[in-house]
Amino acid sequence: MNVEQRYRYVYKPVVFIAALVPAALLAGGAFGVGPRHLGADPERAILHSCGITALNLLLLTLLVTPLRQITGNPHLQRLRRMLGLFAFFYALLHFVVYAWLDQGLDLAAIGKDIVKRPYITIGMAALLLLLPLAVTSTNRMMRRLKSRWQLLHRLVYVIAILGVWHFWWQVKKDVREPLLYVAMLAVLLGWRLLRGPVRRALTSKSGSATAPGRT
Amino acid sequence: MRQPYGPRILPSDITPESLFLDRRRLIALGLAGAALGATGAARLAAAADAPAPAPATGAAAARYKVARNPKFSVMETPNTYEEITSYNNFYEFGTDKGDPAVNARGFKPTPWSVTVDGEAEVKGTYTLEDLLKPLAFEERVYRMRCVEAWSMVIPWVGFPLADLISRFKPTSKAKYVAFTTLNDAKQMPGQRDRVLDWPYIEGLRMDEAMHPLTLLATGVYGRVLPNQNGAPLRLVVPWKYGFKGIKSIVRISFTEQQPRTSWSGAAPREYGFYANVNPAVDHPRWSQASERHIGGGSLFAKRQPTLPFNGYAADVADLYKDMDLRRYF
Numbered sequence: 001m002n003v004e005q006r007y008r009y010v011y012k013p014v015v016f017i018a019a020l021v022p023a024a025l026l027a028g029g030a031f032g033v034g035p036r037h038l039g040a041d042p043e044r045a046i047l048h049s050c051g052i053t054a055l056n057l058l059l060l061t062l063l064v065t066p067l068r069q070i071t072g073n074p075h076l077q078r079l080r081r082m083l084g085l086f087a088f089f090y091a092l093l094h095f096v097v098y099a100w101l102d103q104g105l106d107l108a109a110i111g112k113d114i115v116k117r118p119y120i121t122i123g124m125a126a127l128l129l130l131l132p133l134a135v136t137s138t139n140r141m142m143r144r145l146k147s148r149w150q151l152l153h154r155l156v157y158v159i160a161i162l163g164v165w166h167f168w169w170q171v172k173k174d175v176r177e178p179l180l181y182v183a184m185l186a187v188l189l190g191w192r193l194l195r196g197p198v199r200r201a202l203t204s205k206s207g208s209a210t211a212p213g214r215t
Numbered sequence: 216m217r218q219p220y221g222p223r224i225l226p227s228d229i230t231p232e233s234l235f236l237d238r239r240r241l242i243a244l245g246l247a248g249a250a251l252g253a254t255g256a257a258r259l260a261a262a263a264d265a266p267a268p269a270p271a272t273g274a275a276a277a278r279y280k281v282a283r284n285p286k287f288s289v290m291e292t293p294n295t296y297e298e299i300t301s302y303n304n305f306y307e308f309g310t311d312k313g314d315p316a317v318n319a320r321g322f323k324p325t326p327w328s329v330t331v332d333g334e335a336e337v338k339g340t341y342t343l344e345d346l347l348k349p350l351a352f353e354e355r356v357y358r359m360r361c362v363e364a365w366s367m368v369i370p371w372v373g374f375p376l377a378d379l380i381s382r383f384k385p386t387s388k389a390k391y392v393a394f395t396t397l398n399d400a401k402q403m404p405g406q407r408d409r410v411l412d413w414p415y416i417e418g419l420r421m422d423e424a425m426h427p428l429t430l431l432a433t434g435v436y437g438r439v440l441p442n443q444n445g446a447p448l449r450l451v452v453p454w455k456y457g458f459k460g461i462k463s464i465v466r467i468s469f470t471e472q473q474p475r476t477s478w479s480g481a482a483p484r485e486y487g488f489y490a491n492v493n494p495a496v497d498h499p500r501w502s503q504a505s506e507r508h509i510g511g512g513s514l515f516a517k518r519q520p521t522l523p524f525n526g527y528a529a530d531v532a533d534l535y536k537d538m539d540l541r542r543y544f
Contacts, residue, residue, distance in 0.1 A: 030514060039301060039302060039312070039313055040294075040297070040298040040301050040302035040312075040509050040510060041302055041312070041365065041507075041509050042514055043507065043514055044365075044507075046514075100515075101514055101515065102507070102518075103518070104515075104517050104518060106518075109505075112502075113502065116502070117500060117501060117502075118500070119500055169500060170500065170501075172363065173306075173310075173410055173411065173481060173482065174306075174310040174408075174410045176408070
């Protein structure tokens, strides 16, 4: 198998199935099968699990580029779209669970909650911002939007910040877990911000012919 | 006789027994019923009326098999023993709701002693047995509303706090009662993390403490209180948010000044000293107007409206009649 085929027939299907595991475990738990027990408050367990999985996948999506740069393996990029789409899938599921199981599809109450609760406003904004990215994730849209595609998809940085913020704001007191997400996001965004300047500093120090003052 | 506390519900609203008795127990009851013949069948019916878990044994356990006090019990169906003992906020054993049931396994609620001090004529440190000996236990089915907007109904076993307090003859200077939880990170692994300032401290105004609804619990469902529920001694104030119900109490102090309580000290904008259940005053980050009732076996259970003072307004609203409850939340 060449690289193309390995991604197509092995790596992508593996990532696809792996990304479905959390949803499958939750569905199993809801019907009392499988290893996942949802406990006395199954609704909260499902809600939280979908949210965390969405956040995990979002961070994994942001990890692809640094990994590619570190390993020098350009093919890793092929997995990014699927990870991003699954992040959207779980974020949407998170919202559906909230709207349906938590709020009982009471649209007036949901609307009020979104406007009144800053952490829900932020979460909702993140979900809405994910929507255009999901819609424009196809090859055709990529070609059609050309350079604007890249610009549009930089929204993912804003979305990730909103997502972690949403997580931070809804905990009662113990912010250790959200703090971990802040740290991971800081590393992922910091890598992007600092990689260029650091590399330039290193190359100019080693006396190569980089033009000084280039930004 | 006065009406039972809490909102009235129709018998048809009560969850069928089959939903909260687990199958194994039904089978066990069925076998017991078959073995005992006709009287067994009658007992089976009686047993199914009292949704208690498998009976505890031993002389000490017998003390917790007490009659329900209907005057102080709501008519709603209690949550299952399983729900009550597996879904707990008890940060001394971890911040996840499932943590206490696991991390409190090694906790030793015996021997236990409680210190009573402050503005009272009688003071001292007492073993729990000495403290409890003269007290009569009873069962009370109370509504429990967590500040996180979920609720349960719990059949506590305990006694009115007032019965204990009166023995210590608090002086006229005693305006508040402060309670302290055990501070022992060896036994309470959650205390190794500074999530809150340990030890946990809670408090009540004297009139709240003396109110007949205010309970010190030593058991639940006719059994000794499990560690994760605050063994061996915990406070239950049904018209206040659950965090007021301090667990594993080692000190009771009568004070002139309002004590600095754990949650109101940690986040004064979000948690007040009074913490009365109030659907009109939202938590800064979420609504307190409604709540999710835990259990019932359905994922699609509807939210229920939260009641002023958690349904106990007729009994306690007078305590706060001249107070701005938006300010003193």
